[in-house]
Amino acid sequence: MLVAGGAVLLCAAAGAAVAGLHGADVRRGPVPGLAREYARVDAEVRVTSDPRPTRPAVRGNHSAPALLLINAEVMEVRTPDGPSTRVRTPVLLMVAAGDRRADWQKLLPSTRLRLDGRLSPPAHDGERLAAILRVDGAGEPRITGPPTWIQRAAGGLRAGLREATDGLDADARALLPGLVVGDTSRVPPELHDAFKATDLTHLLSVSGANLSILLFLLIGPPGSASSAERRGLAPLLGLSLRGTAVIGGALTLGFIVVCRPEPSVLRAAACGLITLLAIGTGRRRSLIPALAAAVVLLVLHDPWLARSYGFLLSVLATGALLTLAPRWSAALRARRVPGRLAEVLAAAAAAQAVCAPVVVLLASRVSLVAVPCNLLAEFAVAPATVLGFAALAVAPVAPPVAELLAGIASWPVGWIATVARTGAGLPGAEAQWPAGWSGAALLAGLTVLAVLLAPRLARHPWICAAAGLLLVLAVLRPVPLTRIMTGWPPPDWSFALCDVGQGDAMVLATGEGTGVVVDAGPDPRAVDRCLRDLAVTRVPLVVLTHFHADHVRGLPGVLRGRSVGAIQTTSLEEPPGQASFVRRTAAAARVPTVRAAAGERRRSGPVEWRVLWPRPGPGGAGEAAVREPNDSSVTLRVRAAGGLTLLLLGDLEPPAQRELLRGREAPGPVDVLKVAHHGSAFQDAGLLHSVRPRLALISCGADNPYGHPSPRTVAALGAAGARVLRTDTDGPIAVAGAGKELRAVGRS
Template sequence: MRSLSAWWAGALEHQAHRDARAPGRTWDLRLLPAALAAWAAGMLGTRLPLAQAALGAAACVVVLALLGAVLRVVLRAVADVVARGPAAGQPPSPRPPGHGAGRAGAAGGARADGRRNGPPRGSASWSALALAALAAAAVLLSAAADRPATGALGTVLTDGGTLTVTARVLDPPRPWSAPGPDAPAAGEDRTGVVLELALEEIVHEGHRERVETPATVFADGPAWAGLAPGARLTAVLRADGGQEAGTPVLRAAAPPGVLPAPERTAREDVRARFVVAAAGLGPDAAGLLPGMTFGERSGLDPELEQAMKDTGLTHLTAVSGSNCALVTALAGHAVLALGAGRRTCLLAGLGALGAFVALVGPDPSVLRAAVMGALGAAGLLTGRTALSLTTLAGAVVALLVVRPALAAEYGFVLSVLATAGIVVSARPLARLLGTRVPEVLGIAVAVPAAAQAWCAPVVVLLQPAVPVYSLPANVLAGPLVPLVTVCGLAGLLLLGLPGAPAALAEAALVPLTAGAAGTRLVAGTARLFAGAPAALAPWPDGPAGALLMAVPSAAFVLGVHVLDLRRRRPRPVSGTLRDGPAPPAPTEEDRRRAARRRRRRRAAVAVLALLLLAGPVLRAVLDARRGPPDWQALVCDVGQGDAVLLRTGPGRAVLVDTGPEPRALERCLQRGRVERLDLVVLTHAHADHTGGLPGALHRADVAELWYSTAAPGPPEQVHAAAPGTPVHRPAAGETRTLGDLRLTVLAPQGPAPRRRGPASSSEENDASLALRAELTGQDGTTVSWLLAGDLEEDGARALLRTAGPLADVDVLKLSHHGARNGGTDIIDAASPRLAVVSVGRDNDYGHPHPQILSHLARAGVPLLRTDEHGGVFLLREGDRLRAVPADR
């Protein structure tokens, strides 16, 4: 049996021979100007007013015609000069016999009449220029045609107003926040969700009109936050006016009315059965198996989703070119195995690709991959070689002509950049790595490295951080992707066959179980590297960060190509002859010593790599086995909002406020291993304190819910998000003992008086529940907390007049995220040993305010901030409080 070192040496020798025989790579750049022009036109066309977009398209056509006429005149003049031959008095240059006849048919050769064959010089550049101008004109015209500049929608977008729409939800709602009109002075924020709708029908001033237009809607309230993709609704929306370009941006004026779900289509039925089958194979398979098969990520665990984001593996759950290529190749090889010809195989592959796209949906990445595959197959059908860069450029032009808005979509941009990086830079990088590692390993490293280098400047715009372990994570997870995808596709095919659903579900479990094993390995890889030290390196955000990242990315790509060209350049054969005998050939013993040295070096590198990997693996295993510490309280990092867990027993706690976003709260409950919430307290009805309630209900069993508000009745999100859960509005003085926790309500003294119109922001803040919490440890000692919601100075004074000594506590949760309008009287009355504040990183409201920070410093009170420390466990050790980071 061959030793490992002998196999390694043989693999390197084989790679060196392959590399020496490989021809130099050239790229066909003729379609590249057209793709760049189409992209620029798409970026401009969706932002320019209608008249300017149409004028730009006409200008492209006019310029094209003028340049064509000028170039035609110049080329004809050049051709006439060439046809006249040498000047008078000069003998013709001698030619070998048969030169003209033998090459009369060659491109660029001389014909009998003295003119040249083939296209004239400059025709290639003229073709590229013509294609670029035509592509830009087509994209601009398409953008102008898609503009809702006429009809009721165009009128409302231009002049402002309200309209009633019937629409379908395209993407899950995403949280958003922005400073209020008086922020940061008052410190109040506006929060809600943003979602993409496909408008189907609009009603404006009594006129009904059918439309097919996507729109971006900003809304507030749990009814909007709970919408799922595919849901149909009616809603009243308003526009601010002045919108002449781009995707319509509307704001919700009222909660939506959800329409009855239409009868499920065959496509949706198959997908739903697949999701149900995957859910029974474990939590990792429930999220990753549908995602890696057809892009469905609704079941993905928030903690795993964050781990994949931190390790650069998010793209695995979005259908991309690799999935489309795999589907096409599998279908083509299946038909080929049955004895079909090349064209039949390609047509079968294209048919399978079309069915796959119909199943997945028109995601930008899928559209790009599908169009690129179709163009490549068409090239093969016509007998021409499919050049990847040309095919990619053609796909970009075709997609932008059909949908100009893709030019500004991050998914499409990243997909094209990743493909271009693989086409241009992966092969040179693999050749460089092939001199040190076997070919398979070199390709496994080169492909993700090239894609990441090209995409990095755009990625930092989405997430201003660098995933340090992205490359090794992709190298380890990459070989598992085909396994999971093939098994998922096999299960999907079985579930889609006509027949007995129960029997088909049983048959589909065989490939799905194998795919679930692959998803567990992918999830383990993500968690492993996400838990490693310094998994995310901070990076400047915005355009400055993108430009800063472009420098090392460009240097890396340029260095790879320069080194590859230098290594492949033929070495000079000239030299100096030296007198004397030739040096003696190395003996067998010399060769053995050199081989032993090489083996020792390789073994040292292997041991070093194993040690580097062993550290994160060991830490991840120990953290998983150890679990969270024996905490009393957990201050959750939920961004710009509040959420505090007070432990009542093993796996049980009381939650005070929920933060603005369900997934952030779910991650906090997961870190604390909380499975039951004995009580959920919503201190007041602002979204940064109530928006995460669906996450609490999804992640844990909720026994009871308390609320307070300045409105006469309970907040609508209470009934919308917690049907069947006991709901109570506690009064001041009410107490509740839950395990080791005793809660006392200190404020407000009573419900707000009835009023006309909604309560102001300040009135709602001052209606916050103020709670005194007493946590008793195993040694009988007690730690007291004061949690005062978003009380402003008036509300704090009212609290202190009635609370008396109950306001004196060990830990103070600063009211209103440390805003100035919370005042300092409550800090002086509480005289805490520790203060905590929950704020978002780089928030626009000035939280916590410098005046509050300086007052705490003068009082000698240490401060824990979630924007700086993340989530924090608070533990009691004797008479000391110890803080332990929760976000490990």
């Protein structure tokens, strides 16, 4: 015990010392001080990572363009009025690449660049970055030094794999390069969200499991060195113990270079090298000490790994597979569970048990489908990985063979994507959980309690069956049960205003499980959650009133797991970027798009509506009469079941509201008004007086920076006799009944 305690103290002291030295290196030189002053600089940098895109962020009615993030090391820095200084300081480059995006994305690690930009401090103290460098007007990158030959070779292999997947379907084209070499540049946000919801993100990009599969093929399963040599590929190739170790070491180092030194890759590489060392010396392999040694060596080499969630999750999952999984597997086999099923079930459950509390720190949610989804995906991982690496290896010399191998690999990869989408599409795939350390501690405590009670509960089959049934009900969320528990939506609802933050998304009930969606809000997850709560699985029509981001960016969430008939839009394609996004999203889902025209009448089930606005321009229905996006909003007058009438105004501004009143298609009095533009102060008093709504519904985000809804608008609606409800205080709102039975039910 004394020796063990001394070793722990020695490792802690060494780690603290190394961390202090690394921290001093980051703070050394002029860059941190210039960052605190937000100074403009001219710098020469050396790229240390692949460029990675951010997700487009919705800000108000616009979508901020995706940036490219690149880790780099400043080699030389100069201010406009200062001397040039040679340094070696880590920074993060933020590049708005624009039309030159493809050129920036091709940059390889070790490339040298000359940049102009502004420095700023990192978001948090104690980061491994000294500063953030926002690059000015990024045109073509100014390369001052090419990448090293080894990075060019690795880049060639990665490019070859991308080209081999170009002819595959969208999911395989996106996932196979990610699974094999960590290239996630083609993965769309909605697919990434599906993998997050099912806790399959370790399959979305390269991980230590990929290297483990390759080493497994070479040296066989865990055991003695001699048995590994007999059972792996090594004896078939005539390799000695030392030859096996050397080949395995070279494979591991090549894997790190090609797949990049991600935390989980480094962990697996360190474990693999220690195992190969044991093979080369003829010693017995012991994986738990190898994992411990790997963690210590990696943290001493790079102390920042101790703060990496990715590294922590990788270590925890590996430790669970080595300690908990064998015991749980034996317990399942003792209860007559087939051996292979017992192994994969125990592995998935063990990894989920130890990793879930950490995931709560990152996402404040718990996946209820993680274990079954990991089970279903597990059988496809090894063939996809092996075939993918085979395609990677032959791509430079035999591109047609690489395409054939990638085509075969697309089958297991497509299965993994199907599992992720199906699991994420279940109503209760995720459960919200308290955020922060308290939430993580609560989940960890409940997990420990469940593990301790499991042997006793297993003796009572009825208790196990009841627990399983409750879990199934929580995941499937059958509508009758949900309505009993929450009271929302009411069973006879006709219209719902979703809570999507600062944006619009509405649903008109047109039948059992069917609804017309009007606008999709800014966030796919929010509108998807609302449609799940409403049990809407079929959407005959999606109406996008105009192309502002807070109305269209959630479109992938509407399409996720639902049958959609068509998408109808306004005729003014402004802003062009968002109009292009809608077209691309619709084309990818194979959903046709049509344009709305004033005077058009449609019907779906008991609901009928007519388009009041926008009026066509001189060129006919395909051209809008107005040139401002808000005033081109598709405006609908709806008559629902029971005679309920609604007016949905989109974001119409007062000039267009006045024109609407003067036209032949004036709306007249209605029961429900969806207030224009999130209840802004700009409303036409004449329109409010003309429609005389009994209910006025406002969609806006809590604490939004625009002051929506305006107190003046809320007061005017109240003075007109309307009851006002708003999503920022009432949550999603469902309208039911008509006439004297009209009522609105919020879910705050």
